[in-house]
Amino acid sequence: MTSKLPPLSSLRVFEAAARHGSFTRASEELGMTQAAVSYQMKILEERVGTALFLRKPRQVSLTETGRRIAPVITEAFELLRSAFVMAEDSSQRLLSITAVTTFAASFLAERMGSFQIKHDDLAVRLDTSLPLVDFTREEFDVGIRSGGGSWDGLESHFLIPCDFTPLVNPELAESIGGIHQPSDLLKLPLVGISDPWWRSWFEAVGLPTDDLKCRQKSGMMLQLLEARAAEAGQGVAILTPAFFRDSLKRGTLMQPFDKLCRDEGYGYWLAYPKARRNVPKIKKFREWLLAEIKEFNVREEVIIQEMRDSGQLISL
Template sequence: MARSSLPPLAAVRAFEAAARHGSFTSSGRELGLTQAAVSYQIKVLEERVGQPLFHRRARGVELTHVGTELAKKASAALDVIADAFAEAQGSAQATLEISVIPTFATNFLAERLGRFQIAHPNIAVRLEVSETLIDFQSDTFDIAIRSGKGQWPDLECHKLIEIEFTPMLSPALAETIGGVSKPEDLLKLPILGGGDPWWVRWFEKAGVNSDVLKGRPSQTFGPQILEATAAMAGQGVAMLTPAFFKSAIDSRQLIRPFELCSSDETAYWLTYAHAYRNTPKVKAFRSWLVQEVDGFLQTEKQRGYVSRASSLADRD
């Protein structure tokens, strides 16, 4: 039989339910339809078949001989479709694929992801660290975490953590100039990523003319985690987000000479395609991340590592 001649699935479902219940009204309750809607769908099917499928009785309906034979095969066919869909859905929900930028992956997500796995043992997580923008139409990722201003078209974007930054360096490097007590002292030392606009913004907020950075040699490291590693090795002063390097500060691998932080309205964002917004695994991860981020922000605000903290749920 040519598939082009197949009847509408809605009509088949209405017929199969009515055949099981022996009632248009009861099948309507199962399918969320009115009795009239069920009757219409069955009429569509009867017109396709070319003969009645039910005898209409005063107390319900009764299958005709043709209807009885059709009901057996329709029920079996719907079972096959249901099983195939359940299998596909189970496979899709089994693995959550996340693309995340290096600093957020290393300094936030990696040390917490185990808690998500414990809370959701049926969801396996595949994590890829990358700064490459994700095309959800062609890539296999369900979720991406990126930094920016959340202006990505056709994506659901949820702000996670607003990015603040301040200069940080190793204690040993600071001692080479007798310590750092004022912003201008930083200019006596190598500046890592001196071409980064963050330096200009921070110096201007500190009351230092950013022109002092012009003409200085500049190394480009990319992710914050790489600049932080170079700074801990005494290679220069890095502009970093203090909340992500609290362990290095607590262990004195890095020092933060000034409380002053600056920002440029960028943040870390959770992003995914609109079509994924109601996917159970995506909803589970987002709900978990809301709690983790809120707890992190409140704790770090109390410790002085962030100057602002607000609920993710309030920001959506």
């Protein structure tokens, strides 16, 4: 039968006492009383079946058995210390982010380089997924999600609202003589017709929603995919225009109307466990992201006003 190891607590005390040659100094290092150190040594010696220390006034010295096993135990604890140092170093040098796909592709991807330059001590791992990650079960530091921002045990910071409006390929719009009023949209295929944003926008501009019921229900679940379909001329998509400024600037998409609807109470949020709010790498990312969002929101206001002033948007 394999012999069981002595209690780790006793081995830890033995290693410290052997290294210092003193129960007193071992107790100081470990934050224990001398009585507790002596008790742990008694447990260990009873387990081994022989004395490991010779007790002398104001000092202790190792017995022959103690001298034989001390280097092995010290080496074992050094290996444990090294393992945890490596684990801690790896953990503190890697920032793991989980984000919804559209936010990751349309916002984070083009900005993460500036974060890495500013914090070159950190490596970044970015993962995309739809469901909210369980931080107690998966190895992520922070998450960016859409929703109401109230999640048990998580600290959350509002980033941007869920605004939406129809976007369309200009050539597709010209195929029906241009889009001049909301009803013109009904002459074209609608991408992601099952998205409740369509009904909300139609109602906001006074269009009947009966037409939506007659169309084939379809949806791609991701704004990014629906935007690509719209760019390819497959139909009109209902999207958050702030995420597709590059496409609007290139002219592969156009925003016909100035009417933006908002999914009230919902938006994009930065979230992480409350207990980890002061972890240095999380603080660095939070401060950087909130500063980027502030600049982004200011720029959005300027862009929208410029589009209104230039007549690019039809006012409803």
